[in-house]
Amino acid sequence: MLEKKLITKHIGVIDPKSIFEYLRLDGYKQAERMFDMSRMDIHDAFETSKLRGRGGAGFPVSIKLMAMAKESTQPKYIICNADEGEPGNFKDRYLMENNPHIIIEGMIIAAYATGASKGYIYIRGEYDKSIDVMKEALQQARQKRFLGENIFNKRFDFDIEIRRGAGSYVCGEEFALLESIEGKAGRTRVKPPFPTSKGLFGKPTLINNVETFATLPTILEIGGEAFAKIGTPSSTGTKLISLSGNVKNKGVFEVPFGVPMRTIINELGGGPLEGRKIKMIQLGGACGPVIPEYMLDMVIDFDRFEEFESKTGAGAIIVMDDRQDIFDVLKRVSDFFQHESCGKCTPCREGNLHMLKTLHKFFEKTATEKDLSLLETQARVIHQTSLCGLGQTAPTAVISSLHYFRFSFLKRIEDRLEEANYAEN
């Protein structure tokens, strides 16, 4: 079996609207059991699991948990990042709509492990259904006294509130997200300090992705060591893959790390559409690299993805077949970032606008060699000098294309010359 269902094992089996069905499959058992474990043992489990964040950056989860646990300032906050706005990603929506209680259970575990008393789930405003399902699930958990005061009849208080986004991609960036929950425009902060020491309302705050929280109950269930045996040495456990684009079966699939992308596309995705060939994929979403078909044997692995200098680890694979024009794709990607830039710093605000113009020239076949070097400079400057992850990763698609599809750029310039010659004669 290619799929390995740890955090999606309930999906399709239980009614997500019923806490009883989740309970019937041993739901909330790990949260309850945890109260009889020492905090040290809980942290040990997470450390040995080598779990890395599922929101894109792949930061070791136990380091953040430990840093939070050590803070003595109260109150402390837990935030579940459900802003999922990266084009091509929909796995957090899939989890929220289909398995809401596993996310809540994970947040309770994180809260107890770090001594936090209050949690927030920040859900993008476009996810109306996720918001409804999560709200209902929170209500049910409260009724069962898994949330609120003295949860599980233990001397521990923890409750969760939902906050909605209002149509801004950058609010998924952790500092922008904090600003948004505080009732402000979502403009990032200069770091350090990091959220674990000075986060929401200036208090210690742990921010993790939906899928990250959803993985915590499994780690307590099977133990850190067993978890670390799944996947690859540098990327343990399973990953939810959002597969979209020109394939037969689009959807979310849970696979162990280390599976080649080609296998995912062909076996789970059913391969390209009839009579078509895959030309390229975009990995991770708009912020990720565009890579050619011949690289599809690359396996899903954080370290392997690092060479692209982008946060491609959120697990999106956007498949594009031989009908697609790379310049049309790059233009869309660039347009997305230009639209979503918060405007706080110049390289991102102005740079993306200029880069889009240059890309347009390639699309229209009016680009010259000068435009090629201009594009290279623009991409590099935006990447290196932008303040937050949005600007830093905005040119990833362009930078990777310049590398892997250089021929296409040169061809466009040639096309222009030929067309010009033709017009002259």
Place this chain on the structure above:
Amino acid sequence: MELEKVLERFPKEQTYLIEILLDYQKSKPTQHLTENELKEVANYLDVPESHVFSVVSFYSFFSMEPRGKYIIQYCRDVPCHISDLINVKETLETLLDIKTGETTEDQLFTLEYSSCLGQCDGAPAIRINDKIYRNLTKNKLQMVLAEYRGDHHA
């Protein structure tokens, strides 16, 4: 709904600002916020008016111009774009006889674009108020619009 009624449901804390604005705007048939309303919200939360204005102008969900009863948002990011065989944008603009950003004369629809709706496995997708429509064809779009038009006349 009156603004007061919405405000009553929230503690007087700035953290609820976006929640308040979202709920209130949604309750208005014109789906927009006025200067006076923003002042009232600022007053209630005891924050500067300028702060509320800055928030409203930052988030794309908020509008200070009246909009239609139904806001249609189409997605134009890569996964939708490459699965879009009907050109959803143009089809909608033709069917509604307006351009993106405009409102139909009967004040029923406003057409907007949205960044990825997280429905890429059902591309192309649109959102109408709080409902999602996936795997769109021309036929389906026509039917959906007819439904909303009917609902309005009923």
